[in-house]
Amino acid sequence: MAVYCDVCGRDTGLSRYKIMGNKYICTRCYVRCGSNRMITLDQAKNIIAKIDYNLSLISTFKTAKKVGNFLEVDQENRKWMIYPDGNREHAFLYNYEDLVDFELLENGTSVAKGGLGRAVVGGLLLGGVGAIVGGVTGAKKSQNICNSMIIKVTVQDLSNPAINVQLIAGGIKTNSMLYQQATNMAQEALSVFQVICRDVEQRRQSQPVEVSQPSAANEILKYKQLLDMGAITPEEYEAKKKQLLGL
Ligand SMILES: [Zn+2]
Structure with a gap:
């Protein structure tokens, strides 16, 4: 019987890793999370969302x-x-x-x-x-x-x-x-x-x-994108927004 990775949904195949909360993740996700079993599924998803977000930024990077x-x-x-x-x-x-x-x-x-x-x-x-x-x-x-x-x-x-x-x-x-x-x-x-x-x-x-000063609105937009991608939590987003608006 196939076991599917709780993070990426792929068939875990022959090797899988049990993390906290009786969840299983595939070898690839395990390695991407820093080979750490002592994490919850939410933490694993968070780490991988951040890495994927990073990779999307890096994909447009032109190394000179x-x-x-x-x-x-x-x-x-x-x-x-x-x-x-x-x-x-x-x-x-x-x-x-x-x-x-x-x-x-x-x-x-x-x-x-x-x-x-x-x-x-x-x-x-x-x-x-x-x-x-x-x-x-x-x-x-x-x-x-x-x-x-x-x-x-x-x-x-x-x-x-x-x-x-x-x-x-x-x-x-x-x-x-x-x-x-x-x-x-x-x-x-x-x-x-x-x-x-x-x-x-x-x-x-x-x-x-004034050109070099980022506007609060632009900054908030950036964090909204991070939120939509799942790279930050709604709480982190709200805290950042309040900070940027000086509330
Ligand atoms: Zn996986």
């Missing part, structure tokens, strides 16, 4: 530049996406304007940072790859092991304001190929963020201020 396996830029539509876990399905998708600032942390210490309306501090970005390598190793002469290298990006997103991409986790020698690769990748990512910030600044200077 890719850094490592975590960052992509669409210059034509002025969008960028970031997926710290290496899975594009989980990407956070943003407009250029959503980027606030970015920072490179090595062993918990800031080695370079920049952002909107701000010059890059640390001077590491100015001279290309050589400069950042020189800067990083110069500041850390006594240290031969890198325990962590993290790119931290701050965005205008209340539900997820900071995104960390871990390029190095665990002790890696600073004279190793892996360290060099991570450093190059960090340099590339920071350069991309810097270009995005410059682009936004230039546009702001050449446009009237």
